[in-house]
Amino acid sequence: MPARALPYRPHNHDLCVDQALAKAKEICRRNEARLTPVRERVLELIWQSHKPLGAYDVLAQLSADGHKAAPPTVYRALDFLQQHGLVHRIASLNAFTGCDHPGQHHCGTFLICRSCGNVLELAAPNITAAINQAATAETFQVEQITLEIAGLCPRCQGDTNDQLMPS
């Protein structure tokens, strides 16, 4: 069992999880959507990890809870959370991460450190603008943007053990 990942930026993480959950409840209330226990627990697990969590990681944690769950349970919860903008799926990792600013429409832009695995979500209006401009030039109607930037985060630059994601 590895130690919890260090956060991208230092902060009180329990508080940050609590805030995320409170915000999620608020959003679901507004949307008349039901943040059921499973869904809430999945969201909590995802927020507790600083690294994106795979569906089967979530599943394992649920099992550790004593919750007898199968893949569909997790995928359904994840679908729900995605639909309400509470988590993002990182396609290049097949993993999920909490959305930093749910409720607002935004193109999720992610900085993914290949060394420590941490992910930072950016709001980058300039990028979005450039993308929309390029798409418009091709008469393409944009619906969804997947922008995932892999590389080295500040902390991992210059590390001697500069390697592919240690598990």
Added chain:
Amino acid sequence: MPARALPYRPHNHDLCVDQALAKAKEICRRNEARLTPVRERVLELIWQSHKPLGAYDVLAQLSADGHKAAPPTVYRALDFLQQHGLVHRIASLNAFTGCDHPGQHHCGTFLICRSCGNVLELAAPNITAAINQAATAETFQVEQITLEIAGLCPRCQGDTNDQLMPS
């Protein structure tokens, strides 16, 4: 067996495949890399399809050729082709597409039509610049960019059968 996908822009497709293969040979010669028969055939198959092809689609085509292949053969060929910039992997589709301008370094930017499935690769310096600027602002060292834009291509906008990818 579905009819071949319509291209994003009309063109002589056989010619376009031939040119892609010729260019690939040229690049491999320069790189002292071996474009073996399997690798060349995989590249050809990918170019022949206008839609991105899954690894197992490629595998099926190889089998149809009479080539008795297993998944590793395909994945290895795809790895090789990717390493030499001859194909791109589209993470959001788990599929592969031919690279339009191999040899030049570029961030692959893809316009993916969710209706017809065609993909257009863009060279978009403005976007790349905006991304690098945003990453630099976070002291993030960019190594690889995944930018996949899903939506409707010009031809499919306003279609009555505006639906999720018909197979």
Added chain:
DNA sequence: AGGGCAACTGTTATAATGTTGCAAATCTTA
């Protein structure tokens, strides 16, 4: 309260995608 409906969850099985490890074949270079 109780019946009916919709949403949610549990369960089993299976599909789709990707990898490991090792042996055999092929190419390259001397």
Added chain:
DNA sequence: TAAGATTTGCAACATTATAACAGTTGCCCT
């Protein structure tokens, strides 16, 4: 031609995701 490196074949397996259907829960209506 022999040694070494690269490539391919092959079997097994790992990981990620979905389908189909049954059971349960919450909610509304009378």
